[in-house]
Amino acid sequence: MKLTVKDMVLCALFAALISIGALGSIPLPGGIPFSIQPLLAMLAGAVLGSKRGAISMTLYMFMGVVGLPVFSNGAGGFGYILAPSFGYIIGFIFCAYVTGLIVEKSRANNSKVGMVIAPFAGLMVDYIIGVPYLYMIFNLVMGKAIDVNTALVYGFYPFILLDLLKAALVVVVIFGLLPRLERQGILA
Numbered sequence: 001m002k003l004t005v006k007d008m009v010l011c012a013l014f015a016a017l018i019s020i021g022a023l024g025s026i027p028l029p030g031g032i033p034f035s036i037q038p039l040l041a042m043l044a045g046a047v048l049g050s051k052r053g054a055i056s057m058t059l060y061m062f063m064g065v066v067g068l069p070v071f072s073n074g075a076g077g078f079g080y081i082l083a084p085s086f087g088y089i090i091g092f093i094f095c096a097y098v099t100g101l102i103v104e105k106s107r108a109n110n111s112k113v114g115m116v117i118a119p120f121a122g123l124m125v126d127y128i129i130g131v132p133y134l135y136m137i138f139n140l141v142m143g144k145a146i147d148v149n150t151a152l153v154y155g156f157y158p159f160i161l162l163d164l165l166k167a168a169l170v171v172v173v174i175f176g177l178l179p180r181l182e183r184q185g186i187l188a
Contacts, residue, residue, distance in 0.1 A: 001051050014044040014056035015063065018092065019070035030154025031084035032134065033072040038126060038159075039166035041092035042119040045099030046174050047187065053096030061089050082141050084154070087133020091126035098122045103174060119170035123163055131155045
């Protein structure tokens with residue numbers, strides 16, 4: 001995939017947006033903060049498409065790993081890969097990709113059902129990556145034995161209802177904003 005200057009600007013914009021979304025994170029027990037970042041990862045995929053959405057989230061992850069303070073509460077650095085929440089950051093890449101891929105295919109087939117399902121599927125991918133990563137970090141790295149239910153208590157139950165509302169908001173964007181952005185030539 002060859003990126004145009006416009007593609008690069010849009011990817012950088014979403015990387016910046018998700019970085020800003022991390023600044024307002026609210027720490028919770030278990031090391032997983034509440035933030036608007038899942039919303040932004042789903043939006044990246046829905047608005048930019050699968051590949052550019054994934055690129056923007058990869059750029060965000062890379063910026064944090066190299067030391068820029070773009071993770072929750074201004075954290076950054078290579079050591080952050082051992083944080084319980086890093087699995088969700090990896091998940092943002094796949095969340096954006098899956099959301100974007102389903103939106104692309106649904107729009108090509110004029111499937112409204114697919115466009116509704118897209119952000120919910122992307123969100124679930126983030127959880128499918130994030131919760132096991134949290135479990136692994138607690139058990140293997142931090143030496144704090146937790147069971148699967150405790151991992152869900154730390155990384156799923158407190159977030160799922162609000163994250164489902166965020167996914168519903170992305171559906172509104174898909175139907176309301178995407179056609180306008182395409183008509184204005186902002187998205188290809």
